[in-house]
Amino acid sequence: MRSVAGNPTVRLFVGSLLASADRQPFVEYQAALRHAGWQGAFVRPETLHLTYAFLGDTPVSAISEVIQRIEAVLPRQSLPVLWDVTGTFGPRARPRVLWAGSRRPALGLIEWARRIGDVLGPWIATSPGAWTPHVTLLRIKHVPDSSMRPVWHPFTTRVTAIQLIESRLTPDGPVYRVLTDFSLND
Template sequence: MRAFVALELPEAFADEVAALSRQLAAVCEGRFVAEGDHHLTLAFLGEVDEAGARAAMDALEAACAGVGPVELAAEGLGTFGRGRAATLWLGIRRSEELDLLARRVREELAARGLTYDEKDFLPHVTLARRARVPRGELGDLAFPLPDEARDVTLFRSILEPDGARYKSLHSVEL
């Protein structure tokens, strides 16, 4: 199964991300992430078997022990890639707590022999894939207000023709 570890967005922040996404969908082409599926990935594991999923759950428990809520503050838009393959994302301001959580999750996964995508951690929430963002102004966008995230989850990613569907496998409250 395809799996990843992510910080879940608190309800009010998630609602505001969804509203921002709807604003952007009115001026940008792309396959926008479904409402309720927005998250902040801490580590992408890729394919894992059942034993790997159980090890990832243990890693999550260890990584989150003693860690409190993490502040989320929106910090502009960005893209990965070019042309029709671009991914549009909402940047999240780096903080000591957020960087520490991502590092601990990755260290605990590695300690259990699990591999993950080792790209540098860039805190963001994916808004759309295959996005075409017009040049110039995007209008008066309403960015989410700062909030605190309290849940870290191991998700299963199920790829379907119209996009990925996510299933929570295990969550830990901060």
Template sequence: MNNKNKHLRTFIALDVNESVQGILRDTILKLERMGFKGNWTKPENLHLTLHFLGDTPVTKITEVAKRMEERIVGFPTFAFNVDKIGYFKSNNHPRVIWMGVEGGNTLKQLHNEIIKSLKLSNIQVTEEEFTPHLTVGRIKKAPEFWEKLIKVLDIERVIVPVSAVHIYSSTLTRTGPIYKKMYSIDFEGGMIING
């Protein structure tokens, strides 16, 4: 296939550290013991999504990376906290269980810069509120008093330093998605092409 016409499923995200990956493992074990069944996030795949691009032409991904570099080089290094468990529900059933992220105005500003980069690249962006979270899993089956059980789960507060934003490709397989880092935009060093 001609590389010019090639599309990749992509998203823009921040990485997390090993402490957060450890909390994810512990949380999944607790949820499984409580009777939750779901498609759990693999610790090595855990990230904070800033924007899901979906199926995007490779040439457009390169353009987005360049626009992001223009907008976020010089952005201040900051940190976000991971400090609670929550969920999204529909019809009184949990759809997604997540770890809450608090990054204050700096995280919101970074998200705004990413959205501006996308608009400059002529990518349609829906204006929905940014709710930063780390997906623990998509729930297939929940125990009867699931809301009360989630409320008793608490996690140790972890601070995650941020000095770069990444563009990942996502290949869906039967055993779960495979993520590959395509570009990293370092706040100080600029763009790094990861192959």
């Protein structure tokens, strides 16, 4: 546990960990990237997730209020996500992250992400902007000379749970601990 100005903190985000059945297309795409010569830190299957808000180092004393605020705007029904695009973050010549996402996310998903940003504003560590649902697949160290990405095959899943997650950084990658799991109705 870290401490800021003498107050213990934990690194938090609000997201949806992908169900094991929903991970397979992402894992297969990671394998295709490896085969095509992409190198870097591939996100472990059990940590693949969709992030709504990154809170960063948050005082432990604020966790119960964060949970209450999430509950106040929580969608009651599961939400569909069409995973129909891949992209990168960072400069075109040296991208840093490769992701899979949704060009046209369901309005309910966009609305919920906006609402969570509104109620958790005091704790959000990232600058506000247009939210694009995505799952990080690879933190890039090397792009093959051809720089061609394997073909992405669109598919749809449903967000059936939203979690408040603690993220501890380790040399082997982040370790996640779900602090609260909010299940959504189908």
